[in-house]
Amino acid sequence: MTLLIFLTLHFIDIEYIMKYGLGLCLVVKMMLSNSFDMHAQNLNEVFAQQMHKTTSVTSQFKQTKNMKLLKEKITSTGIFYYKKDNKVRIEYQHPYNYLVVLNNGQMYIKDNFGKVNQINTKNSQLLKAVNSIMIDCMNGNILNNKEFNASTTQTDKQYLVHLVPVSAEMKKMYNNIDVVFDKKALHVVQVKMAEISGDETLMEYFDTKTNTAVDDKLFKIK
Amino acid sequence: MINYLKLNKLLYILAFLWVIGSLMSCAGGRLKINNLSSFTAQHSIQRNELEKVIYTCQINGGYLWKKYSLSGLLLIKKMDDESSRVVFQNEMGMTFFDFEWDSLHQFKVLSIIDKMNHEALIKTLKKDFEVLLRLYPAIQLENLKSDGSYIMLNLPKGKAVYTLLPQNYLQNVFIVDDANKKIVSFLATPFQNNSVPSSMTIQHHKANFDIHLKQLHQ
Numbered sequence: 001m002t003l004l005i006f007l008t009l010h011f012i013d014i015e016y017i018m019k020y021g022l023g024l025c026l027v028v029k030m031m032l033s034n035s036f037d038m039h040a041q042n043l044n045e046v047f048a049q050q051m052h053k054t055t056s057v058t059s060q061f062k063q064t065k066n067m068k069l070l071k072e073k074i075t076s077t078g079i080f081y082y083k084k085d086n087k088v089r090i091e092y093q094h095p096y097n098y099l100v101v102l103n104n105g106q107m108y109i110k111d112n113f114g115k116v117n118q119i120n121t122k123n124s125q126l127l128k129a130v131n132s133i134m135i136d137c138m139n140g141n142i143l144n145n146k147e148f149n150a151s152t153t154q155t156d157k158q159y160l161v162h163l164v165p166v167s168a169e170m171k172k173m174y175n176n177i178d179v180v181f182d183k184k185a186l187h188v189v190q191v192k193m194a195e196i197s198g199d200e201t202l203m204e205y206f207d208t209k210t211n212t213a214v215d216d217k218l219f220k221i222k
Numbered sequence: 223m224i225n226y227l228k229l230n231k232l233l234y235i236l237a238f239l240w241v242i243g244s245l246m247s248c249a250g251g252r253l254k255i256n257n258l259s260s261f262t263a264q265h266s267i268q269r270n271e272l273e274k275v276i277y278t279c280q281i282n283g284g285y286l287w288k289k290y291s292l293s294g295l296l297l298i299k300k301m302d303d304e305s306s307r308v309v310f311q312n313e314m315g316m317t318f319f320d321f322e323w324d325s326l327h328q329f330k331v332l333s334i335i336d337k338m339n340h341e342a343l344i345k346t347l348k349k350d351f352e353v354l355l356r357l358y359p360a361i362q363l364e365n366l367k368s369d370g371s372y373i374m375l376n377l378p379k380g381k382a383v384y385t386l387l388p389q390n391y392l393q394n395v396f397i398v399d400d401a402n403k404k405i406v407s408f409l410a411t412p413f414q415n416n417s418v419p420s421s422m423t424i425q426h427h428k429a430n431f432d433i434h435l436k437q438l439h440q
Contacts, residue, residue, distance in 0.1 A: 065315040070299055070307060074276065095438055096278050098293070098313045111293035111313075112278040113434055172336070173316065193315070197333055201315035 057082040059187075059208040063092075066200045080205070087219040101219055108221045118221060148177070157183055172196065250404030250427030253383060253396050258367035258374050265368035267375065267384060268416040270355045274299045275418055276438040279310060283431030294318065296435060298355065298418070307332075308351050321348065323357050350424055350433070353382045353395060354408065380405060390415045 058081050065074045078092040086105075092098035101108040109117040147170050148163040159181040165171045173195060180190040191203040279296040283289070294312040301307060304325035311317045319334040329348055331339075338344075352358065358375065367374045374383045377397070385393045392415055395408035406426050410419035424433040 063315065065311070067297075067309070070297070070301075070309065072274070072297065072299060074295060074297070076313070092313060096295075096313070109293075111280055111291075112436065113280045113293070115280060115282070115291055115293070117291055195317065197317060197320070199315075199317060 053211075055084045055211050056214040057208065057210050058212060058214060059205045062204045062206075064202045064204075066202065068198045068200070081214055081218055083214045083216070083219060087216075089218050101221060103219045103221050106221045154183070158189070159183060250396075250407055250425065253398050253402045253404055255372050255374070255383065255402060256369050258369045258372065265366070265370065265373050265386060266415070267356050267358075267363060267366060267373055269357065270298075270300075270418050271416040272298075272300070272418060277435040278438050280434040281431060282434070283429075292318075295438065298351075306355060306357060308355075319347075321351065323352075327352075327357050327359050346426065346429060349377070349397070350406065350408075353377075353397060353406075354418065354422075354424075387412055 058079070061078055061080050063076045063078075067073070076092050076096065077094045078090065078098075081087075081089040081091070086103065088100075088102040090100045096112040097110075098112055099108075099110040105120065105122050107117075107119045109119075111117075147165060147167045149166055151162045151164075153160045153162070161179040161181070163177040163179065165174050165176070175194040175196060177194070178190075178192045179188060180192075181187065182189045185208070187208045188205055190205070193201045193203075195201070275298045277296040277298075279294055281290075281292045292312075294310055297307070297309045297311075299307045299309075306323045308319075308321045309317060310319050317333060317335075319338055320332040322330045322332050324330070329352075331344060334344070362375055362377075365376055368386070371386055372383050373386055374381050380397050380399050383396045383398055385395065387393055391412045393410055393412045395410065396404050397406040398404055404427055406424060408422055408424050410422040413419040418437075419435075420437040422435045424435070426432065
């Protein structure tokens with residue numbers, strides 16, 4: 001039984017990292033893609049051009065987990081940072097502290113208890129796959145991601161990208177993911193992830209700044 | 223050749239000592255309790271009455287040289303229909319598991335990720351939460367024993383022993399076997415009998431993994 005529990009939790013850890021990595025990719029993609037062309041054939045080009053221009057992103061975020069059956073909402077807030085190339089920092093600050101830093105294939109996680117986990121994403125096939133998706137996020141190829149089918153709509157003020165999972169792995173987790181862009185500022189303002197269970201996680205981004213000075217120390221893997 | 227054999231033998235001895243040391247460090251020891259007398263009304267165990275508790279949660283474990291760590295939020299909620307739910311999700315909102323005990327304390331797994339969906343793990347977690355929240359059928363609560371320092375009740379396998387403090391407070395809780403050897407230790411801050419602790423470490427001495435809980439105030 002000890003062995004079974006170990007094995008179970010050991011593989012959960014890898015699974016967790018993998019799924020978490022995919023989630024991070026989405027966030028990175030959303031934060032970086034501050035321009036959006038509604039014509040699918042031009043999208044990659046516009047995205048790649050925008051990547052070339054963007055050297056850094058800083059944004060406040062608010063995350064609300066809406067647990068429908070439980071009639072419960074859990075809210076947390078923090079700061080998101082990106083710096084070219086391949087550096088991401090997601091810092092939850094309230095009501096718990098949780099830090100994730102991605103820097104050139106290394107993942108650093110510090111939880112609310114102060115426990116640090118550092119993972120080389122190159123040491124496993126799964127993490128290699130995650131790492132390649134992360135790189136795709138950076139070089140603008142993420143919109144070619146075969147994990148999702150994308151469709152788009154727009155209003156006067158916003159663009160909406162509706163993503164439906166294609167792969168069996170993602171289908172087990174999500175019904176769909178909606179990304180909302182502000183038309184004028186061309187920033188991501190909202191991401192809504194609808195889980196299979198009926199629960200939803202809403203990420204709202206505000207005070208977004210691009211191409212400002214962001215200290216390299218924020219991405220230091222200790 | 224002789225040197226090689228000696229080295230080999232030394233390595234075996236070191237490995238053996240390491241395994242023994244590891245096993246000893248995992249052992250929870252024996253709980254020293256007297257022969258408990260029959261339950262008296264002044265020493266009872268009450269179910270958790272709080273409508274909702276959210277903990278930040280960390281699970282650590284390891285096997286030989288490999289270690290793992292998971293973290294997230296643990297939500298404990300009492301529903302309008304008197305059922306209880308325990309939900310564990312990561313900090314970014316992905317649900318690991320969702321457990322339910324109905325109004326008659328019948329347990330049900332509402333959802334669990336594939337990699338956690340193993341009977342041994344689910345049984346261990348179910349037992350932990352039942353002891354923590356006192357989700358016992360009435361028949362079990364009728365068979366309590368106490369000496370004023372501890373209060374004990376029989377589980378389907380083993381016993382749960384709660385440390386009694388003055389003014390109807392509880393503190394550390396243990397699951398022990400028939401020889402009073404600790405299987406699980408819940409090392410908690412003092413908490414009211416009808417409530418849950420603000421922080422706690424749950425040590426599984428045989429399974430060699432532990433759970434840390436710290437109450438979250440939104």
